[in-house]
Amino acid sequence: MKAIIVRAFGGPEVLRLEEAPDPRPGPGEVLVSVKAVGVNPVEAYLRSGSYPRRPDLPFTPGTDAAGLVSAVGSGVAVLKPGQRVYVYGAKAGVYAQKAVAEVSRVFPLPDTLSFEQGAAVGVPFGTAHRALFHHGKAKKGQTVLIHGASGGVGTAAVQLARAAGLTVIGTAGGPEGVAFVKALGADQALDHRTAGYLSGLAPDLIVEMLANVNLPEDLRVCALRGRIVIVGSRGEVTIDPRAAMTKDITIQGMTLWNMPDEDRALVHADLGRGFESGALAPVIGRSFPLAEAAKAHEAVMSPGARGKIVLIP
Numbered sequence: 001m002k003a004i005i006v007r008a009f010g011g012p013e014v015l016r017l018e019e020a021p022d023p024r025p026g027p028g029e030v031l032v033s034v035k036a037v038g039v040n041p042v043e044a045y046l047r048s049g050s051y052p053r054r055p056d057l058p059f060t061p062g063t064d065a066a067g068l069v070s071a072v073g074s075g076v077a078v079l080k081p082g083q084r085v086y087v088y089g090a091k092a093g094v095y096a097q098k099a100v101a102e103v104s105r106v107f108p109l110p111d112t113l114s115f116e117q118g119a120a121v122g123v124p125f126g127t128a129h130r131a132l133f134h135h136g137k138a139k140k141g142q143t144v145l146i147h148g149a150s151g152g153v154g155t156a157a158v159q160l161a162r163a164a165g166l167t168v169i170g171t172a173g174g175p176e177g178v179a180f181v182k183a184l185g186a187d188q189a190l191d192h193r194t195a196g197y198l199s200g201l202a203p204d205l206i207v208e209m210l211a212n213v214n215l216p217e218d219l220r221v222c223a224l225r226g227r228i229v230i231v232g233s234r235g236e237v238t239i240d241p242r243a244a245m246t247k248d249i250t251i252q253g254m255t256l257w258n259m260p261d262e263d264r265a266l267v268h269a270d271l272g273r274g275f276e277s278g279a280l281a282p283v284i285g286r287s288f289p290l291a292e293a294a295k296a297h298e299a300v301m302s303p304g305a306r307g308k309i310v311l312i313p
């Protein structure tokens with residue numbers, strides 16, 4: 001099969017398409033013929049070698065994929081060859097034509113979703129769900145500020161929050177980003193490139209995609225007893241702890257990889273209901289051939305997100 005292989009940490013150009021051995025499913029595992037791959041920012045951090053966790057070289061990047069079951073290992077009864085599925089976390093990276101994953105990480109792909117949309121579920125929707133409902137304790141009637149609503153996680157968070165009956169304020173860059181977030185269904189959309197754009201807000205919950213830039217201002221606007229869930233950060237920031245103290249604000253960090261297996265099953269069951277009802281529908285911004293993974297990495301680290309970036313093997 002063809003797969004992207006990283007042999008040295010570096011810029012996007014280290015993502016090279018190579019011939020790799022076909023993987024085979026062992027007991028309890030599923031072989032998937034990959035039709036679409038989701039590109040997440042963390043894959044760019046890992047590729048560059050700048051992330052605290054460094055994979056052993058060489059490696060194939062990628063966590064999210066969708067495709068067709070090609071074969072199942074012994075003991076797998078819940079999935080059958082030919083079935084449409086999405087994968088969240090295979091044994092090796094999924095920037096490839098084939099992937100093997102434990103059966104607990106392979107989920108039926110609802111008929112309502114394309115393969116591209118299926119590749120946009122695992123990390124983005126899993127993270128948004130976990131941030132809103134587990135860490136953020138979002139409840140119907142509350143107001144959530146989704147800081148970075150135009151990207152993979154943000155678009156998922158807008159849909160999930162709306163479906164749960166929250167009032168949704170989303171931010172994006174520039175007038176086009178604002179129009180995009182409004183069209184997604186946010187009650188209010190704001191341009192995070194404009195000075196003072198958060199003035200007058202008092203959200204109960206903030207889902208934060210760029211904490212190193214926004215955390216001090218988040219603390220200023222967050223409501224009494226509010227929660228700030230840090231999903232993304234790309235550096236350090238200075239805050240005044242008294243700003244959290246005086247309003248009993250909870251600052252909660254999160255990483256999706258820390259979610260226990262039993263929670264993962266519940267989250268994906270809930271997401272499946274949302275996809276089937278039509279309340280949730282992953283938004284695909286751009287797609288690239290697998291061979292152009294380098295261009296996809298440049299795009300995912302550039303401003304102007306419009307939903308998810310996918311690769312087609």
Ligand code: NAP
Nearest residue numbers: 041147148150151152153172173232254255256303304305
């Ligand atoms: P993405 O698709 O590239 O989207 C990035 C988002 O950040 C866009 O909405 C972008 O808006 C927005 N942004 C840019 N400047 C901003 C600012 N000053 N204030 C607020 N938002 C700003 O990335 P993603 O997949 O949604 O992931 C978002 C972040 O969360 C990334 O840093 C990623 O690494 C992290 N993440 C963490 C976890 C976890 O487990 N903790 C899981 C998934 C992702 P414009 O492009 O419109 O300017």
